[in-house]
Amino acid sequence: MPETYIARSSAIAARLLAGEMMVMNSADSTFFTLNDVATAIWQAADGKTPLHEIVLNKVCEQFDIDPGQAQSDAEQFVTELSEHGILLVSDHPLISETAR
Amino acid sequence: MSLMAEMGQKAFDLGAPIAVHLDVTYRCNERCVHCYLDHDDHGEMTTTEIKRVLDELAEAGVFFLTFSGGEVFMRRDFFELLEHARRLLFNVKVKTNAVMIGEAEAAKLRALNIDSIQISVYSHRAAVHDAITKLPHSFERTIKAVRFLRDQGLRVSIANVLMTANLHDHYGVQKLAAELGVHYTLDPTITPMMDGDMSVLALRVPGEELEEVFKNPALVPNQEEFCAPPKSPTAEDLEGYPCSAGHSFCYISPYGDVFPCVQFPLPTGNVRRQKFVDIWNHSPQMNEVRSIQAKDLSVCSSCSHVASCSRCPGLAFMEGNMRGPSTADCEKSFYRTGMPTANMQRQGLSKLGGSRPRTMAPLVQIQPVGIPA
Numbered sequence: 517m518p519e520t521y522i523a524r525s526s527a528i529a530a531r532l533l534a535g536e537m538m539v540m541n542s543a544d545s546t547f548f549t550l551n552d553v554a555t556a557i558w559q560a561a562d563g564k565t566p567l568h569e570i571v572l573n574k575v576c577e578q579f580d581i582d583p584g585q586a587q588s589d590a591e592q593f594v595t596e597l598s599e600h601g602i603l604l605v606s607d608h609p610l611i612s613e614t615a616r
Numbered sequence: 617m618s619l620m621a622e623m624g625q626k627a628f629d630l631g632a633p634i635a636v637h638l639d640v641t642y643r644c645n646e647r648c649v650h651c652y653l654d655h656d657d658h659g660e661m662t663t664t665e666i667k668r669v670l671d672e673l674a675e676a677g678v679f680f681l682t683f684s685g686g687e688v689f690m691r692r693d694f695f696e697l698l699e700h701a702r703r704l705l706f707n708v709k710v711k712t713n714a715v716m717i718g719e720a721e722a723a724k725l726r727a728l729n730i731d732s733i734q735i736s737v738y739s740h741r742a743a744v745h746d747a748i749t750k751l752p753h754s755f756e757r758t759i760k761a762v763r764f765l766r767d768q769g770l771r772v773s774i775a776n777v778l779m780t781a782n783l784h785d786h787y788g789v790q791k792l793a794a795e796l797g798v799h800y801t802l803d804p805t806i807t808p809m810m811d812g813d814m815s816v817l818a819l820r821v822p823g824e825e826l827e828e829v830f831k832n833p834a835l836v837p838n839q840e841e842f843c844a845p846p847k848s849p850t851a852e853d854l855e856g857y858p859c860s861a862g863h864s865f866c867y868i869s870p871y872g873d874v875f876p877c878v879q880f881p882l883p884t885g886n887v888r889r890q891k892f893v894d895i896w897n898h899s900p901q902m903n904e905v906r907s908i909q910a911k912d913l914s915v916c917s918s919c920s921h922v923a924s925c926s927r928c929p930g931l932a933f934m935e936g937n938m939r940g941p942s943t944a945d946c947e948k949s950f951y952r953t954g955m956p957t958a959n960m961q962r963q964g965l966s967k968l969g970g971s972r973p974r975t976m977a978p979l980v981q982i983q984p985v986g987i988p989a
Contacts, residue, residue, distance in 0.1 A: 527729045529707035531679035534630055538623055538679055540707050542729040545771070547620045 522570075522594055522603050523563030523610040530558075539602055546600050553579055553586075554593055561603060563610035567594065627677075627864040628857075631906065633896050635680035635865045636673055637878050640666065640697060642686040642870055646713055646749040648736075650779050650819045652807040653686065660870040663693040665888065667700050669868065672892040674704040684711035684878075686870070689721070698728050707731045711775075714761035715754055722764035732771040734801075735762055738781075740788030748781055762796055773799035778829070779806055779819040790834060802835055805944065807879050808934050823947040830952050845953050846921045853923035854911040861929060862905035866896070876905045880930030882938070905929070908939060915941045919958035921949040 524530075530539045537550040537558060550558055553575055560570040567590060575586045597603040604610055617625070627634035641660055642653045661669065673681065681701055688694050688710060701708050708730045717725075725733065737758060739745040745755035765772045774793045776786055786802055793800035806820045821829075829835055836842050857863060862876035862884075872888040874895050875881055884902045885895030896902065908929065911917050914937065916927055926949070931942035941959040949957050956965065 526702075528705065529679065529731065530705045531634075531674070531677055533623060533627060533632060533634065533677060533679070536623075536626075540731070542707070542731050545731070547618075547623075549619060549623060 518607040520567040520591070520594065521563055521565075521606050521609050522557075522561040522567055522598075523606075524558065524561050525602055525604055528602050541601055543601060546602075548597075548600070548602070553581070553589075557590055557593065558597075558603075563604070567591070624860075624864065628860060632677050632864060633673075633866060634678065635682070635860070636678045637682040637684060637865070637867045638666075638669070639684050639686060639868070639870050639878075640688055640694065641691050643690040644685060644687040644713075645690060645715055646687065646751045646754060648738075648749050649781060650748070650777060650806050650816050652809045652816065654810065655686065658871060660691075661872050661888065663696060665872070666697055669872070669887050669892065670697070670701050670704055670706070672887070674706065676893045676896060679707055680709070681706040682709045682711060687716070688712050689716040695724060695728075698725075698730070702728050702730070709734065711736075713749070713754065713758060714765070715751065715757045717761035717764060719764050722761070722768045722770070725765065726768035726770055730770070732773060733765055734773045734775050735765075737762075737774045737776060737789055737792070739785040740792040741785065744782055744785060748779075759792075759796070762798060766796060766798055771799070772796075773801055776800065776802045777806070778802055778804040778821050780821060781819060783821060783825060786829070786835070802829070804829065804948075805879075805928075807931070810881055812934070820944065823951045826948060827951040830948075843952055843954075845955050846924050846949070848920065849910070849923040854909065854917065856910050856923075857906070857908065858910065858927055858929050862902050866902075874899075874902075876902065877930050879928060880905075880933055880938075882930075882933055905938065912939055913941075914939050915959050915962060916957075920955060921946075921953070921957050925949045925957075 527542050528539055529542060530537060532555070535552055537555040539548045539550060540546065556574045556578060557570055560574045568587060571586045571590045572583060575581055575590065576583050594603055594605055598605045624634060642655055643657055644655050683698070689712060698708065709732050710730055711734045714735045735758060737745065738748040742755035746752055762772055762774070774789065776789045778786055790800050804821050804826060806816055808814045809816060830843060831839070833839055861880050865877065867875045867878045868887060872886045873883055874885045874887060875883065882901050882905065884899040887895070910922050916922050916925065925945055927945045928942045929938050931944055932938055932940045935943060943959070946957040946959045950960060
């Protein structure tokens with residue numbers, strides 16, 4: 517099964533406010549807030565680390581979540597954000613378009 | 617409440633600076649008759665200094681960043697500042713007269729993924745616009761830039777400051793914005809000069825003329841609610857705060873001075889000498905501003921409009937007391953609802969007008985234009 521790599525789009529604006537990540541896509545002004553688990557995935561989206569490693573190291577370890585459930589939730593989250601142009605998804609490493 | 621409004625409220629409740637307006641210069645290529653700024657350069661922050669300030673703002677949690685001036689493109693490093701701001705993931709809005717924006721600049725702005733760009737247009741008639749900006753051909757250049765920016769797919773908004781010199785032209789500007797396919801906003805606020813000179817206030821639209829604006833459904837869609845008589849304030853209203861100035865928003869001048877708002881010239885610190893976050897958290901002036909609740913207002917706390925008035929604490933400050941009334945907002949409340957304010961009653965007035973200076977004649981002869989269908 518191919519790896520999934522994720523990187524943040526350069527079209528977004530983002531900032532952490534009291535544990536919640538605010539993300540806005542400048543192309544269509546879609547505004548999101550991410551919870552702490554989603555924020556951890558989003559912050560780790562450097563284009564180089566495979567999604568399953570992010571889930572294991574940033575989600576399961578920090579939030580004590582079952583790996584199977586975490587992987588499934590992460591895939592759903594990544595699909596949703598990529599549909600809004602906020603995350604770039606590929607089966608090969610990507611160049612991250614933003615600073616952390 | 618929208619998600620964005622929820623986050624704005626959260627920032628307000630936490631006292632977190634979610635939005636900052638940064639003027640990168642007071643220099644300008646126009647000399648607008650109503651402008652409150654002195655256009656000389658008294659020692660603007662350098663590129664390095666502004667980049668450091670942007671780093672500090674990002675660290676402090678600022679999300680919405682407005683770049684304005686003066687005219688932002690008078691700075692040769694403006695794109696460098698924009699690039700730095702976008703690298704830091706700010707949501708960036710730019711306010712400009714757009715005179716210096718050509719096709720190449722519009723494309724660069726698009727590539728930087730800014731949120732939106734607001735452009736000042738005073739009239740749909742070149743002669744009136746140019747007479748206000750005092751820059752020949754500025755109308756033609758500005759509108760050309762609006763088209764370039766729109767064609768890039770940028771979110772463009774025309775800001776129409778309303779004053780005696782362009783009183784009836786808002787219909788025409790609104791129609792022009794619709795033809796261009798861009799947003800339109802109207803602002804009747806004329807601010808005293810930063811040095812305290814009040815002479816520009818002669819350009820403020822008289823209250824009775826504002827009534828016409830407030831009753832125009834094209835400008836104010838929720839007529840009934842907007843013009844309804846004020847409801848009696850509740851205990852919760854009296855515990856409320858006037859606006860976001862100093863609570864979740866502040867202003868930084870090209871010289872690094874930090875104020876609660878663009879329209880609130882109370883110095884609270886300087887980012888050349890202090891870290892932004894220290895000014896935000898510890899400035900006695902900032903803390904004083906954010907401590908003021910509606911119940912603390914000397915006249916307005918007993919006014920029936922207190923819960924719904926647009927009272928600007930900065931304009932009140934410029935009238936001499938940040939806890940006092942702002943006459944311009946008293947006028948708006950009165951002409952919006954027909955109900956006199958406590959400030960008017962205190963002065964024995966049941967209707968405003970007559971006492972305000974009306975010395976400045978329109979700059980060019982303006983004939984009212986037809987209302988667009």
